[in-house]
Amino acid sequence: MPVISTKTDPTNLTLTIVFTMAANADRVWRLWSDPRQLEKWWGPPQWPATFYRYNFAVDGQCAFYMTGPDGTKMHGWWRITALAEPHHLELHDGFADENGEPTGEHGITDMVVTMEPVDTGTRMTVVSRFESELHLEEMLAMGMEQGMTEAMGQIDAVLAT
Secondary structure (H helix, E strand, O other): OEEEEEEEEOOEEEEEEEEOOOOOHHHHHHHOOOOOHHHOOOOOOOOOEEEEEEOOOOOEEEEEEEOOOOOOOEEEEEEEEOOOOOOOOEEEEEEEOOOEEEEOOOOOOEEEEEEEEEOOOOHHHEEEEEOHHHHHHHHHHHOHHHHHHHHHHOOHHHOOO
């Protein structure tokens, strides 16, 4: 699954990652809709995710943590804001406490995911929009671009199972 591009746009406060995979959109949709599949690729390899609350519906709440190499857990939450199976989803993303409740720390990122057919399978575009330039810079400094690219690099293995 080659990453076609990553682009940071400080003017529009976005980080966009585009890549392709050799699967149809219905199969790619399951990467998002099934939390057990999502756990196999969400988060970079050294910070795997565990979803312990997962309501994949509009206004649904999701809670997860990523476990670092030293056992540190970073908690996060999502609120699904739009779904159009199998081509489009939108969500709010943020940091959470150990109960999955938003902390407000590090702001809220809006994420828009689109999946479109291409000759080789499906192109997935993930656009993350930040609250401010400071929020964008903070998330980039925390390694978000590299982490998302590494995470998405695990999708081919999930699709192969």
